[in-house]
Amino acid sequence: NEVEVLHWWTSGGEARAANVLKDLMEAEGYGWQDFAVAGGGGETAMTVLKSRAMSGNPPSAAQIKGPEIQEWGELGLLGNLDEVATAEGWNELLPERVANIMRHDGQYVAVPVNVHRVNWLWANPEVLDAAGVEMPTTLDELFAAGEAIREAGFVPLAHGGQAWQDATIFESVVLGSQGTEFYQQALVELDPEALGGEQMIAALEDFKRLRELMDQGMSGRDWNIATAMVIEGVAGFQLMGDWAKGEFTAAGLTAGEDYLCAAAPGTQDAFTFNIDSLAMFRVTDDAERDAQQTLARLVLEPTFQEAFNLAKGSIPARPDLDMSEFDSCAKQSLADFQRTADEGGLVPSMAHGMAVRADVQGAIFDVVTNYFNDTNMPAEEAAKRMVSAAETASF
Numbered sequence: 152n153e154v155e156v157l158h159w160w161t162s163g164g165e166a167r168a169a170n171v172l173k174d175l176m177e178a179e180g181y182g183w184q185d186f187a188v189a190g191g192g193g194e195t196a197m198t199v200l201k202s203r204a205m206s207g208n209p210p211s212a213a214q215i216k217g218p219e220i221q222e223w224g225e226l227g228l229l230g231n232l233d234e235v236a237t238a239e240g241w242n243e244l245l246p247e248r249v250a251n252i253m254r255h256d257g258q259y260v261a262v263p264v265n266v267h268r269v270n271w272l273w274a275n276p277e278v279l280d281a282a283g284v285e286m287p288t289t290l291d292e293l294f295a296a297g298e299a300i301r302e303a304g305f306v307p308l309a310h311g312g313q314a315w316q317d318a319t320i321f322e323s324v325v326l327g328s329q330g331t332e333f334y335q336q337a338l339v340e341l342d343p344e345a346l347g348g349e350q351m352i353a354a355l356e357d358f359k360r361l362r363e364l365m366d367q368g369m370s371g372r373d374w375n376i377a378t379a380m381v382i383e384g385v386a387g388f389q390l391m392g393d394w395a396k397g398e399f400t401a402a403g404l405t406a407g408e409d410y411l412c413a414a415a416p417g418t419q420d421a422f423t424f425n426i427d428s429l430a431m432f433r434v435t436d437d438a439e440r441d442a443q444q445t446l447a448r449l450v451l452e453p454t455f456q457e458a459f460n461l462a463k464g465s466i467p468a469r470p471d472l473d474m475s476e477f478d479s480c481a482k483q484s485l486a487d488f489q490r491t492a493d494e495g496g497l498v499p500s501m502a503h504g505m506a507v508r509a510d511v512q513g514a515i516f517d518v519v520t521n522y523f524n525d526t527n528m529p530a531e532e533a534a535k536r537m538v539s540a541a542e543t544a545s546f
């Protein structure tokens with residue numbers, strides 16, 4: 152018997168990580184039917200999943216995250232994982248905040264794979280040396296370093312012009328420019344005052360300045376191609392979640408030496424979390440259900456948690472794992488995750504489906520990417536559209 156798993160892990164580092172699970176399932180005697188849908192951020196994968204589910208042919212498991220787990224749960228399509236959760240002690244293993252995301256109506260319906268951090272800045276140290284600049288800690292330092300890098304003949308900030316990537320850097324600028332409390336009010340609680348106010352306008356103006364650090368060819372570029380520009384020394388920086396680290400690792404590079412990582416400028420006291428999870432669809436076939444239960448068990452076992460996250464660039468979902476095999480960026484991520492969980496500053500990523508419902512996220516993406524690509528749209532106009540985007544989406 153086998154499981155069919157729908158996901159969007161198709162870049163070099165992502166595919167290496169997904170293969171860890173495939174190999175572990177096969178070692179346990181189960182088949183793995185891979186249903187990978189290309190497209191960073193997962194928008195295409197979710198569209199494909201919806202059409203399969205609507206036509207009554209969902210996969211055994213799918214990469215579904217955050218509030219979207221509740222949306223699928225409400226449709227009654229997800230299976231119950233409480234048996235495995237009890238047998239494996241998930242309540243003790245998982246931070247309450249993570250466990251809560253995996254439950255619908257009090258029952259586990261998904262298993263967490265990792266914890267990604269989104270608010271990272273990656274850099275090529277040779278390019279920084281050539282330009283005579285340090286790793287920036289504020290947005291102003293980033294803009295100044297960017298100018299020096301351009302004068303030295305490199306692309307300052309590698310970026311891919313796609314809505315989800317624009318939203319990913321936008322949320323890090325909101326955090327770095329206006330702080331965690333404002334981020335929470337605006338992009339999590341969707342407070343119209345915050346979404347349409349002076350602070351949002353200031354953040355939007357900072358966000359648009361990032362374009363000056365990008366190259367002409369960025370439109371439509373995939374995120375991992377932008378990471379490759381940093382790896383190859385064409386560009387100095389990239390703002391991206393730590394799935395980018397999966398690409399550095401796949402290229403055989405060492406954290407802190409061949410590439411640098413730091414919290415996105417101005418966000419040192421914040422951690423935007425993005426938790427990948429596999430949700431199990433309700434099935435009638437006992438053999439498939441048995442395979443689903445095994446998949447769920449394996450995902451939270453130490454073997455998988457270590458091997459997958461070393462390849463993927465994220466940190467384990469269970470905080471009790473020995474981290475000695477992990478690099479300096481991963482160790483910093485875990486320390487910052489725990490510090491911000493205790494002291495405040497741990498916020499769900501809006502751009503990666505952890506903060507708001509999918510339809511609200513989509514409406515905000517439209518505003519962000521249209522504003523970013525329309526040199527004539529003033530920030531005031533975008534802020535106004537942000538308010539209506541959050542209101543229009545059917546809640």
Ligand SMILES: OC[C@H]1O[C@H](O)[C@H](O)[C@@H](O)[C@@H]1O
Nearest residue numbers: 165191192193394425427503
């Ligand atoms: O595709 C880029 C990234 O998109 C999403 O944020 C996923 O959570 C992450 O696992 C993936 O690597």
